[in-house]
Amino acid sequence: LTERLQNAIAGLRRKGKVTDADLRETMREIRLALLEADVNFDVVKTFIKTVRERATGAKVLEGLNPAQQIVKIVDEELTKMMGEEATPLNKSAKIPTVIMMSGLQGAGKTTTVGKLALKLKNEENARPLLIAADIYRPAAIDQLEKLGDDMKIPVFSLGTDVNPREIVKQGLALAHEQHNDYVFIDTAGRLQIDQDLMNELADIKDIAQPDEILLVIDAMTGQNAVQTAEGFDERLNVTGVVLTKLDGDTRGGAALSIRAVTGKPIKFVGQGEKMNDLDVFYPDRMSSRILGMGDMLTLIEKAQKDFDEKQAEEQIKKMRENTFDFNDFLEQLQQVQNMGPIEDMLKMIPGMANNPALKNINVNPKDMEHIKAIVYSMTPAERQNPDLLNPSRRRRLASGAGRPIVEVNRMIKQFNEMKKMMNGLMNGKVSPQMQGMMD
Ligand code: GDP
């Protein structure tokens, strides 16, 4: 997966500039990457459309490193689609806060009850009560009781012979009596969604009036996660999702799909079987994971560096040949704004890296836009041949750029001095007058 995307990015980098065809190609690769990460097909389609719309905008096409910008957009949109921020647990104004679990068998409901209860106990000094309402597998009650024992958290159970609705009623009554601040209702699951299960869960919901209905979904189930989530949400109107087993080799595309299809926030992620393997869900981190962004960012950085170096080499060549013109100047300014500052570029000239004169080079970003505006007002001929810029042409520039004439004059003077200085540098000379110009 990552390789695909990396290839796409590397392809773009070689060209330096994005064409519509490049964009199409990249979007195709990103689409494949997302599908490989188990993101739902329809979700991918919508997502690609959103990204393409944003990426075809002028900014991306104009940028010096379009690849980086596209990935940035993809990352931003993924994060946005997953809710941007972490979503906390719903809490009731008066105790107890009732949290009901739901999900297929084996998804991790019981384990998550343990993890969450422990987390609240540790972080808030909470006193939760766990209700064992899965009566269909004897081992399920034992499992919860064992967890409770280990964590010193009480578990309410009436065995396997009492109806789960009754268990919940009595459990809640006990929690009120004992002033527990949280109640967890551990429910049964099935291998597939069926009506019996849904009816039981709906009844429990009516009885318990939970503040939070957490849907627990196994991230490893990939494409199936969406139907499961839809099925449960339709009937129960869940309030949050817990995505488990992210410690496996899944890419976590289910997170994006579930959020996109149900609109329900993912609140926690399970990252292992142990009781402290539960984390708050952060959309931006999940986005990186889905994209394999860690690797990609490294690649982008390298791409950026290569590109900077190539640019710098070209400019240095021009300085050496004394053909540095306003087009180069503009490019330089853009480079300064986008990435590598001019001093970094100059430092790449052999023997310049430690030159004290370079310490003072500094282009004020505030003035940058004005300078650019003036250069943009020049004709191509003027940019190539700054000597053409006589007073009347300068006046035209001033009014074209909406800047005072003195500023135009100052800018051209600086340009000429810079050019002279650069030429000087090429010959290994650093004159003192350069200092004044650069501070
Ligand atoms: P339930 O049927 O929904 O209650 O599922 P359980 O809580 O009994 O979990 C089923 C299995 O999945 C157990 O073996 C758990 O240890 C395991 N499990 C639950 N959450 C995670 C997780 O985040 N990571 C891993 N690796 N295993 C998990």
Ligand code: MG
């Ligand atoms: Mg269970």
